[in-house]
Amino acid sequence: MDLFQETRLTPFPLEDGALAVLPQLPLPISNAEVLARLIAETDWRAESITLWGKRHPQPRLTAWHGEAAYTYSGLRLEPLPFTPLQLELKQAVEAACGHRFNSVLLNYYRNERDSMGMHSDDEIELGPEPVIASLSFGAPRSFVLRHKGTKQTLKLGLNDGTLLVMSGNTQKHWQHGINKSTRAIGPRVNLTFRYVF
Ligand SMILES: O=C(O)CCC(=O)C(=O)O
Numbered sequence: 475m476d477l478f479q480e481t482r483l484t485p486f487p488l489e490d491g492a493l494a495v496l497p498q499l500p501l502p503i504s505n506a507e508v509l510a511r512l513i514a515e516t517d518w519r520a521e522s523i524t525l526w527g528k529r530h531p532q533p534r535l536t537a538w539h540g541e542a543a544y545t546y547s548g549l550r551l552e553p554l555p556f557t558p559l560q561l562e563l564k565q566a567v568e569a570a571c572g573h574r575f576n577s578v579l580l581n582y583y584r585n586e587r588d589s590m591g592m593h594s595d596d597e598i599e600l601g602p603e604p605v606i607a608s609l610s611f612g613a614p615r616s617f618v619l620r621h622k623g624t625k626q627t628l629k630l631g632l633n634d635g636t637l638l639v640m641s642g643n644t645q646k647h648w649q650h651g652i653n654k655s656t657r658a659i660g661p662r663v664n665l666t667f668r669y670v671f
Pocket residue numbers: 579581590595608610617632650651652664666
């Protein structure tokens with residue numbers, strides 16, 4: 475065990491935005507236990523989204539928990555209450571980043587064929603400069619960021635236990651997503667904690 479393991483978020487330089495990373499969020503239980511419980515205990519849904527009037531199944535499973543409904547890509551998600559495990563994770567995330575959250579979107583990438591298209595989390599109900607805290611468990615995946623104007627592209631490895639916080643103008647100027655891969659990749663669960671006004 476690394477006695478000097480970093481416990482604070484470190485800013486990651488980003489033009490027209492703000493990112494901070496903590497490679498391992500301190501937690502009272504192991505990453506492996508969190509992953510296994512999230513996979514087993516979550517009421518996973520295979521949702522379809524509407525793009526340009528056509529319905530498409532999402533290439534991953536999702537769940538929405540917390541205190542407010544959420545609408546994106548023509549999909550209205552009614553919240554389920556936070557589970558005790560989600561509340562423990564939310565508390566650890568809030569302690570690390572100094573912000574409060576009232577909702578969480580869970581995404582389950584079962585294998586390398588699951589993905590998330592490039593998007594910004596810029597819905598009105600998230601406010602003008604949303605703080606979004608993304609916590610990952612399981613297989614590492616690359617988080618791709620692309621600037622809407624310059625098209626500059628960055629890749630950040632999100633590993634087991636990593637916390638990434640996006641804030642400031644990040645959603646206004648950047649899109650982000652998770653690509654499919656041709657290489658075998660094990661299960662990964664990502665939680666994005668948000669504050670819905
Ligand atoms: O799985 C990830 O790391 C990205 C999740 C994400 O962008 C979202 O939930 O909006």
